[in-house]
Amino acid sequence: MVELLLSLAALLIGVALLFALYRFVRGPSPADRVVAFDVMTIIAVTAIALIALLEGRGIYLDVALVYALLSFLGVIVIARYLERGL
Numbered sequence: 001m002v003e004l005l006l007s008l009a010a011l012l013i014g015v016a017l018l019f020a021l022y023r024f025v026r027g028p029s030p031a032d033r034v035v036a037f038d039v040m041t042i043i044a045v046t047a048i049a050l051i052a053l054l055e056g057r058g059i060y061l062d063v064a065l066v067y068a069l070l071s072f073l074g075v076i077v078i079a080r081y082l083e084r085g086l
Contacts, residue, residue, distance in 0.1 A: 009050060017043045034078050041071035 020043060024036035045068045052060030 006050065006054060013043055013047050013050065030082055034075060034082065037078075038071070038075045041067070041075075045071070
């Protein structure tokens, strides 16, 4: 039963990534693309956490945490650039 739920979670992560990628490519404004990029990084962090659970390796959670922090900083920088033009 747990394997079925983990497989379902992986499938939903993949579908969410496809939707976010579609919005990233077709986004009519740069703000839409920034939000889609942020969603894709959240999905990637979720995928890394799922892989950590499947592999039983806690070090992957550290990788996911660092990736999430760097992604947050990146989105803040891009948002400031779009707002003021740096």
